[in-house]
Amino acid sequence: MSSSLCAIKQPCKNNGTCNGTHYSYDCSCPCGFNGTDCEFDYRPCKPYTCLNNGTCNATSDSLFVCTCLSGWQGVHCESIVNFCDNNSCLNNGVCRPLLENYTCECLGDSYSGRLCEISSPKTIMLKTVSKSFAYISILAVVAVAMFVITMDMLKYCFESVDLCPDNDALNFTTIFLITFGSGPTLFSNKTPADFNFTTSHSQSFTFDVNDGMFAFVNEVPDLNNGWHGNASDYTTNDTDGYMFLVNMQGIDPQIFNYKIDDLHIGRLYEFSAYVANVVRKEKCLNKPNIRFEVRAINESGNVIAKKGTGDVPACYNMSWSKYDISFETTHSSVVLLMISNVAEGSGNDLAVDDIELRVYSTNDLDDTSTTG
Incomplete structure (x- = not known):
């Protein structure tokens, strides 16, 4: 060994x-x-x-x-090769990698199939019901919005300055109507006192209608080639009719101040005027903007109603628009005002015509006066 x-x-x-x-x-x-x-x-x-x-x-x-x-x-x-990288499970299914394969774990019993793409009958029904409720909710919101808009329009008719179509459908009687008369000369020699109103602006009887001035004219003078020269007044069937031309200056000066007595307390009135922007649109100047007010004639001078016109639009041809304010008076004596509602600047020039006060008619109201 x-x-x-x-x-x-x-x-x-x-x-x-x-x-x-x-x-x-x-x-x-x-x-x-x-x-x-x-x-x-x-x-x-x-x-x-x-x-x-x-x-x-x-x-x-x-x-x-x-x-x-x-x-x-x-x-x-x-x-293990992750086959989930290039595959996505639908409907919140969770992908689980297998050897040479993958599987999708579907959410509860709501879905099935290779990719959880098949909805169960219960899920389909729930989706249908959910969509139906969504459509009903949208319709309800639209209906409420339309109701609110309709109510605002009705309120607008009685409280806004802008033209309210329903007012013309009511039976109104005119208390006064100022058309400023007519005549062959460009400038009228009449003054605001002839029409029973006052103004904060100075009167001009020549082409020098500068800032803070006004004139009664039967056609718009072409001041500095910026106004609608030769444009005529609003009043129908009124040859050579005069209009109230105002070159406004700054905010708050009074354009029109008219005191009136013997109104019927609790009655519905409409104070209106036709207004036009006399500045040519292509000049791109400031647009006039006025405020209609109704104030009580008393120590406090409290405001009964007020509303602005907004910017009076500039046009390529001078265009008249009616603006009005409807109010239910709480005093027998009031002052009717049109006031400049825009800051001082280039533009702010307008024409006013057919200033009118009307009352909703009853049998005991028959007073009517027309001035000019």
Whole structure:
């Protein structure tokens, strides 16, 4: 029996070859192993290098490449290929990767199918009901909006300055109507006192109708080539009829101040006038804007009703528009006002005609007066 250390200890590992005597030994290691007993493995491909049955291929003494089976990836074939990256589940379904595949976990019993694309009959019914309620809600909102708009329009007829079509359908009787008369000369020699009103503006009897001035004219003079020259008044069947031309200056000066007594408390009245912007549209100047007011004639002078016209539009040809304010008087004596409602600047020039006060008719009201 051999008595060498190689036979007794068999020290060489990993198929190393042992060469020895009774007192010593030496291991000759195969390629990729070293150490006294060939215990150190320096091979790039080891049994555990490539996982999940991947094949290891050494490309040098220290480098390797793993060839993975289908469905696996990574340096060591350690990861499953995520097939959810390129697939999306519908209806909030959750994608779960499988080996060489994927599956969608659908939300409860509401959906089914490969991608959770199939709705259950219950879900279809709920969607239909939900859409129906949505449509009903929209219709309800529209109906409420139309009701609010309609009520605002009705309120507008009795409280706004703008023309209210319904007022003309009512049976009104004229209390006074100022048309400013007519005549062959461009400038009338009449004054506001002839029409029983006052104004904060100064009267001009020449072409110099500058800021803060007015004139009674039968056609608009072409001031600085900026006004609608030769435009005529509003009053129908009124040859050479005069109009009230105002070159407004700043906010709050009174254009028209008319005091009237003997009104019937609690009755519905309409104070109106036809107004036109005399500035040509292409001039792009400030648009006139006036405020209609009805004030009580007493110590406090409290306002019964008021509303602005907004910007009176500029046109390529001078255009007349009716503005009115309807009010129910609480005093027998009131003052009717038209006031500048725009800051000072270029433009703000207008013409006024057919200023009128009407009352909703009853049998005991028959007073009518026309001035000019």
